[in-house]
Amino acid sequence: MVKMNYSFELSCDKDKFFHVLTDYQNLVEYMPRQLQKIEILEKQDRHTIIESTIFLRSIIKKQFSQRLKIDVESENKILLEILDGVAKGTQSTISIILDDEKTVCNIDTNVKLSLKAAILYPIIKKEYAGFLTKVSRKIMENINE
Amino acid sequence: MSKKMKSIVNWKNLDGEFSNFNNRKPTKWAFIEELLDKDFYEKLYETYPKLDDSWDIQEGGQYGRLSYRKFWKRDEARYFSDGSEREHVVIQEDDSRYSESWNEFMKILWSKEFVSKLSEMTGFEQLNLKHMNFMYAKKNGFQNTHIHNASDKTLIVFVYFSKNWKKGDPGGTFLSDGIDFDAKGEKPGDSKIIFEPHNLDNTSLIVLDGPYTAHGMRKITKDVERRGIQVTFEPFNTKDGWYSDNGKTVLEPLEL
Numbered sequence: 301m302v303k304m305n306y307s308f309e310l311s312c313d314k315d316k317f318f319h320v321l322t323d324y325q326n327l328v329e330y331m332p333r334q335l336q337k338i339e340i341l342e343k344q345d346r347h348t349i350i351e352s353t354i355f356l357r358s359i360i361k362k363q364f365s366q367r368l369k370i371d372v373e374s375e376n377k378i379l380l381e382i383l384d385g386v387a388k389g390t391q392s393t394i395s396i397i398l399d400d401e402k403t404v405c406n407i408d409t410n411v412k413l414s415l416k417a418a419i420l421y422p423i424i425k426k427e428y429a430g431f432l433t434k435v436s437r438k439i440m441e442n443i444n445e
Numbered sequence: 446m447s448k449k450m451k452s453i454v455n456w457k458n459l460d461g462e463f464s465n466f467n468n469r470k471p472t473k474w475a476f477i478e479e480l481l482d483k484d485f486y487e488k489l490y491e492t493y494p495k496l497d498d499s500w501d502i503q504e505g506g507q508y509g510r511l512s513y514r515k516f517w518k519r520d521e522a523r524y525f526s527d528g529s530e531r532e533h534v535v536i537q538e539d540d541s542r543y544s545e546s547w548n549e550f551m552k553i554l555w556s557k558e559f560v561s562k563l564s565e566m567t568g569f570e571q572l573n574l575k576h577m578n579f580m581y582a583k584k585n586g587f588q589n590t591h592i593h594n595a596s597d598k599t600l601i602v603f604v605y606f607s608k609n610w611k612k613g614d615p616g617g618t619f620l621s622d623g624i625d626f627d628a629k630g631e632k633p634g635d636s637k638i639i640f641e642p643h644n645l646d647n648t649s650l651i652v653l654d655g656p657y658t659a660h661g662m663r664k665i666t667k668d669v670e671r672r673g674i675q676v677t678f679e680p681f682n683t684k685d686g687w688y689s690d691n692g693k694t695v696l697e698p699l700e701l
Contacts, residue, residue, distance in 0.1 A: 358523045361698045386701055417699060422528025 302411045302421055306432045310403040312443040314396055320439050322372060324350050330438045346372040359420060386417035407432055450553055453485045463566050473653040474620055476642060480604060480649040492544035493606050493672050496581055510588035513581040525693040535577045554676055563678055569598045573681035582671040587664035590626045596689035599654035599679045605645035606672040615663030616671035617642030618650055628661040
């Protein structure tokens with residue numbers, strides 16, 4: 301398991317940002333084209349299971365799907381866990397906190413990969429911050445438009 | 446060398462710049478006028494790809510720029526096994542998106558004869574064509590001064606296809622003595638231009654990459670088209686791969 305952290309200052313309305321994050325089906329709009337589809341499989345109050353379809357042609361030969369469990373713990377915190385596939389057991393926490401009068405979003409992830417996919421750890425480590433920077437900027441820009 | 450190939454490239458003009466290339470320091474470079482036979486150049490000029498949606502816009506980025514690129518047939522970018530990103534490499538085959546003349550020109554660029562000539566010029570063995578892209582810029586286009594430093598044996602060849610270029614006009618790839626030269630002309634800086642092509646009509650700038658090879662493009666202020674190509678050569682062999690890859694292995698996509 302490899303721990304990765306990414307933080308950024310929110311430059312948009314916190315509630316709107318949180319709303320975008322939890323509007324799962326529309327999240328695809330903000331993601332790179334490699335994330336092809338998000339489908340809601342189960343929804344109960346604050347607990348949702350989604351299935352995401354991904355095609356990372358340069359690192360995995362075929363398109364694949366994986367289920368994710370999402371728990372909205374509070375208005376400031378979301379817990380995610382990958383339920384199957386090569387990254388089964390990977391957990392992420394998205395939390396929004398007030399830090400020295402700034403609103404900061406932290407995305408902490410424990411990445412777990414199957415033995416077969418362990419070769420991908422260095423790539424995920426290198427791409428983690430860049431990927432989240434792009435997605436978060438896109439969301440904030442869209443909200444501020 | 447075939448008769449046709451012999452007549453398409455003005456080898457004499459290329460040969461004539463060997464000593465200039467090797468005597469220049471710290472950046473080795475040469476500027477070649479009339480690189481190609483006039484008739485063949487005209488065919489390339491006439492069929493240079495038109496700017497349309499199929500071009501990639503190069504905006505912002507690491508160095509700051511506004512220009513357009515369109516690539517020759519190339520492989521998947523992928524990653525190296527240490528997680529670093531790998532750039533696409535050109536596929537040395539015909540590309541039906543481009544004219545017959547362009548396909549013929551590409552065959553020359555990756556030919557044993559042309560590559561041997563570059564090896565003779567640089568002293569680098571096993572050179573091979575790695576990247577090729579069309580590069581286009583128009584009014585307001587620019588590229589901030591930057592240094593690739595991919596390796597000390599990476600050779601960048603620019604060939605220009607813009608007629609009636611007015612001497613002193615921005616648009617050619619300039620070389621500077623440092624990265625502190627503002628290509629947009631908005632800020633003062635300590636670096637100065639050491640060379641900027643004054644003629645972009647059938648000319649070529651050949652530059653050896655390395656830690657001092659600062660270059661860019663001043664902001665174009667007139668309503669003109671700067672048309673060119675950028676071709677990169679580097680030593681390659683099947684055992685060690687490309688020189689600038691430093692022996693890193695390419696990560697093949699996983700079968701899950």
